Amino acid sequence: MYRFFVAQNQIEEDKIRIVGNDVNHIKNVLRMKPGEMILVSNGEDREYVCSVSELKPEEVVVTIQDVDGKTRELPIAVTLFQALPKGDKMENIIQKNVELGIKEIVPVATKRCVVKLDEKKAEAKTRRWNLIAESAAKQSKRGMIPQIHTPVDYETALHMAEAMDIILIPYEEAKNMKETRRIVSGIRPQMRVGIFIGPEGGFTEEEVQKATEIGAWSITLGKRILRTETAGMSLMSVLMYLTEE
Numbered sequence: 001m002y003r004f005f006v007a008q009n010q011i012e013e014d015k016i017r018i019v020g021n022d023v024n025h026i027k028n029v030l031r032m033k034p035g036e037m038i039l040v041s042n043g044e045d046r047e048y049v050c051s052v053s054e055l056k057p058e059e060v061v062v063t064i065q066d067v068d069g070k071t072r073e074l075p076i077a078v079t080l081f082q083a084l085p086k087g088d089k090m091e092n093i094i095q096k097n098v099e100l101g102i103k104e105i106v107p108v109a110t111k112r113c114v115v116k117l118d119e120k121k122a123e124a125k126t127r128r129w130n131l132i133a134e135s136a137a138k139q140s141k142r143g144m145i146p147q148i149h150t151p152v153d154y155e156t157a158l159h160m161a162e163a164m165d166i167i168l169i170p171y172e173e174a175k176n177m178k179e180t181r182r183i184v185s186g187i188r189p190q191m192r193v194g195i196f197i198g199p200e201g202g203f204t205e206e207e208v209q210k211a212t213e214i215g216a217w218s219i220t221l222g223k224r225i226l227r228t229e230t231a232g233m234s235l236m237s238v239l240m241y242l243t244e245e
Helices: 021-029 089-100 119-139 154-161 177-185 205-213 228-243
Strands: 003-005 015-018 037-041 047-055 060-068 077-083 104-109 166-170 192-197 217-219
Touching (some): 003 119, 015 021, 015 047, 021 047, 021 060, 037 060, 077 089, 089 104, 089 119, 089 228, 154 205, 166 177, 177 217, 177 228, 192 228
Parallel strands (some): 077 104, 166 217
Antiparallel strands (some): 015 060, 037 047
């Protein structure tokens, strides 16, 4: 079944009113008819099984048939602090990490980032990135749409991460896999986890040092050097495996 997201004020006792771009998608792209079933989420991990009842010019009205409270979200809240990569790599990073259960992504301008975004470009990119996150959330049947923040500088990212219960920074100079296993295995449900991933050229020693000064753990992801678009997904897969019931 297709999935759509709505705001809480669109949900009534036995009906949900879908508005905006999804109206055109339901009517003209999917060509749905009354009686067909869809899934609707309130973005807060509540899922409604609905049947299409009315196709109006400005809204689609669906009738609630069942409510599924089962969570599809990870028991941990993971924030990815992703250094800005070259080209369209960020789009792939967002899509795949949303599928894996990320809660939010903060694009970060680090010292070795090649990409430089002015305010206007950053706003345009952020709008597109959030559309990609929404699409990936629908495809993977997430209960929420992860937020993609406007790019920030490294100092701001560190300040944001200070509120996390644990901060991980994969670093190519880190060697002890046994210690990495110990650190990652200590992550428990309800924890807020921050992951810092560097750009194509990696983090500088100074950046890693600043992260460790706020309590970040420098960890290894193995003997091979991973691309920036691979590293975050690799660690997210491990966290999903370890924490999901």
